[in-house]
Amino acid sequence: xxxxxxxxxxxxxxxxxxxxxxxxxxxxxxxxxxxxxxxxxxxxxxxxxxxxxxxxxxxxxxxxxxxxxxxxxxxxxxxxxxxxxxxxxxxxxxxxxxxxxxxxxxxxxxxxxxxxxxxxxxxxxxxxxxxxxxxxxxxxxxxxxxxxxxxxxxxxxxxxxxxxxxxxxxxxxxxxxxxxxxxxxxxxxxxxxxxxxxxxxxxxxxxxxxxxxxxxxxxxxxxxxxxxxxxxxxxxxxxxxxxxxxxxxxxxxxxxxxxxxxxxxxxxxxxxxxx
Amino acid sequence: xxxxxxxxxxxxxxxxxxxxxxxxxxxxxxxxxxxxxxxxxxxxxxxxxxxxxxxxxxxxxxxxxxxxxxxxxxxxxxxxxxxxxxxxxxxxxxxxxxxxxxxxxxxxxxxxxxxxxxxxxxxxxxxxxxxxxxxxxxxxxxxxxxxxxxxxxxxxxxxxxxxxxxxxxxxxxxxxxxxxxxxxxxxxxxxxxxxxxxxxxxxxxxxxxxxxxxxxxxxxxxxxxxxxxxxxxxxxxxxxxxxxxxxxxxxxxxxxxxxxxxxxxxxxxxxxxxxxxxxxxxxxxxxxxxxxxxx
Numbered sequence: 255x256x257x258x259x260x261x262x263x264x265x266x267x268x269x270x271x272x273x274x275x276x277x278x279x280x281x282x283x284x285x286x287x288x289x290x291x292x293x294x295x296x297x298x299x300x301x302x303x304x305x306x307x308x309x310x311x312x313x314x315x316x317x318x319x320x321x322x323x324x325x326x327x328x329x330x331x332x333x334x335x336x337x338x339x340x341x342x343x344x345x346x347x348x349x350x351x352x353x354x355x356x357x358x359x360x361x362x363x364x365x366x367x368x369x370x371x372x373x374x375x376x377x378x379x380x381x382x383x384x385x386x387x388x389x390x391x392x393x394x395x396x397x398x399x400x401x402x403x404x405x406x407x408x409x410x411x412x413x414x415x416x417x418x419x420x421x422x423x424x425x426x427x428x429x430x431x432x433x434x435x436x437x438x439x440x441x442x443x444x445x446x447x448x449x450x451x452x453x454x455x456x457x458x459x460x461x462x463x464x465x466x467x468x469x470x471x472x473x474x475x476x477x478x479x480x481x482x483x484x485x486x487x488x489x490x491x492x493x494x495x496x497x498x499x500x501x502x503x504x505x506x507x508x509x510x511x512x513x514x515x516x517x518x519x520x521x522x523x524x525x526x527x528x529x
Numbered sequence: 530x531x532x533x534x535x536x537x538x539x540x541x542x543x544x545x546x547x548x549x550x551x552x553x554x555x556x557x558x559x560x561x562x563x564x565x566x567x568x569x570x571x572x573x574x575x576x577x578x579x580x581x582x583x584x585x586x587x588x589x590x591x592x593x594x595x596x597x598x599x600x601x602x603x604x605x606x607x608x609x610x611x612x613x614x615x616x617x618x619x620x621x622x623x624x625x626x627x628x629x630x631x632x633x634x635x636x637x638x639x640x641x642x643x644x645x646x647x648x649x650x651x652x653x654x655x656x657x658x659x660x661x662x663x664x665x666x667x668x669x670x671x672x673x674x675x676x677x678x679x680x681x682x683x684x685x686x687x688x689x690x691x692x693x694x695x696x697x698x699x700x701x702x703x704x705x706x707x708x709x710x711x712x713x714x715x716x717x718x719x720x721x722x723x724x725x726x727x728x729x730x731x732x733x734x735x736x737x738x739x740x741x742x743x744x745x746x747x748x749x750x751x752x753x754x755x756x757x758x759x760x761x762x763x764x765x766x767x768x769x770x771x772x773x774x775x776x777x778x779x780x781x782x783x784x785x786x787x788x789x790x791x792x793x794x795x796x797x798x799x800x801x802x803x804x805x806x807x808x809x810x811x812x813x814x815x816x817x818x819x820x821x822x823x824x
Binding site for chain 1: 771
């Protein structure tokens with residue numbers, strides 16, 4: 255009993271040191287990268303802990319609002335409704351861009367298509383084209399594999415193309431499940447973070463370079479130079495949102511992300527550094 | 530111990546137990562009121578006619594389509610499929626266990642079947658993704674196996690222990706004299722089972738099915754993982770579906786608080802609650818009839 259009391263004290267004490275733990279929540283796309291960053295960061299600053307969980311960009315921002323996170327990873331920019339909520343609760347927030355991501359559109363390796371235009375993509379994802387024959391390919395119904403609506407990637411693709419997704423689009427649990435489905439389905443098309451293609455084994459799938467208009471160059475999301483030049487249509491900054499009041503607490507971590515070591519980790523994880 | 534003291538403890542304990550009972554009822558009532566209260570806020574924005582008759586659930590679109598129909602159809606389809614699989618399987622298993630199995634085998638089989646209920650739903654969902662889904666795709670020659678059929682099979686597995694356990698109790702509760710009378714009149718074992726024992730146990734069997742159905746309707750994780758979550762009205766068992774439970778689980782994470790979309794999630798939860806509540810009440814009603822019948 256006595257020991258129980260002591261251990262309880264230790265537990266409580268560890269809770270009181272909360273200001274040494276940075277709680278990071280949000281985007282599932284960025285969660286692997288955030289873990290790698292946090293591990294290296296902890297190697298340098300071993301008195302600061304970073305705890306990380308996913309759940310989607312929307313959840314991260316909501317957690318920031320109700321105070322259960324210090325830093326919210328988001329693969330989309332904060333929307334008007336959310337800004338309004340922060341203003342209503344009187345919490346000033348700030349953002350930080352720590353890297354760039356590109357969304358890759360993937361199809362099965364044996365589908366006879368080498369690149370795709372924005373118009374074609376809009377047609378496919380909105381459900382207007384339901385068969386590959388619309389793109390003068392063989393007669394095969396199109397299966398769309400997307401993310402669930404709490405995903406920033408889902409939101410980003412939708413906004414960027416200015417469409418509503420087809421109601422027949424399947425909503426998968428994550429990037430890995432989409433890649434698995436595409437591997438097995440020669441009529442499927444899906445979208446994932448480029449980092450997942452380079453690091454998840456690209457066997458059996460093909461990344462489609464995207465072009466804006468006919469006769470223009472199709473650009474691959476795996477082309478680092480083009481991304482650095484901002485030429486790829488589906489590239490986006492990786493945001494981190496935080497309450498302005500907790501800036502001092504998270505500053506060491508943000509500094510680490512900006513540092514050369516941090517940017518190197520970001521690059522090796524399949525993302526692109528900030529210009 | 531003096532009588533007075535005894536009476537006092539008796540009174541205190543009585544109040545305590547009464548209080549715990551009331552807390553449970555209060556919780557149920559509180560949840561119900563919260564669902565209804567938020568649903569009213571939803572129906573202030575969207576007319577109930579659109580809610581029940583439209584054909585699209587797409588809150589993220591510019592127009593904001595809030596129709597429960599595709600979700601209801603999905604939930605219904607998956608639950609129906611699971612019952613088509615689990616009911617015959619469950620009732621015949623129960624009949625085998627109570628009528629034909631040697632008592633040693635019965636002692637082994639029953640706990641094993643009940644153990645099915647202990648498998649976490651997320652594990653079953655995972656099996657759906659890596660095993661059942663690809664299997665379905667291969668058998669039916671379709672591109673992807675994440676569909677209503679996949680969900681039905683997995684939910685059948687999850688509803689099975691409930692159905693088997695309650696059905697077996699119901700069949701066991703049929704008085705032995707019924708069977709003896711039937712056999713004495715020259716009926717064989719099978720005739721006795723199908724024409725005497727099972728009909729006599731019918732209220733209990735219905736109760737078993739209802740409670741199993743309640744389990745299937747309310748399950749979230751498994752269907753979220755294994756059915757593909759496409760929110761169009763399904764045209765058959767090989768279409769991807771998005772159930773009410775999966776919709777709530779997917780969308781609650783991103784929904785901005787106190788918006789129409791937020792209230793909409795409460796409204797569909799309230800509909801689901803009313804459905805499972807009535808099914809459970811129906812199950813209880815038949816279970817009680819069985820008890821009275823044999824008392």
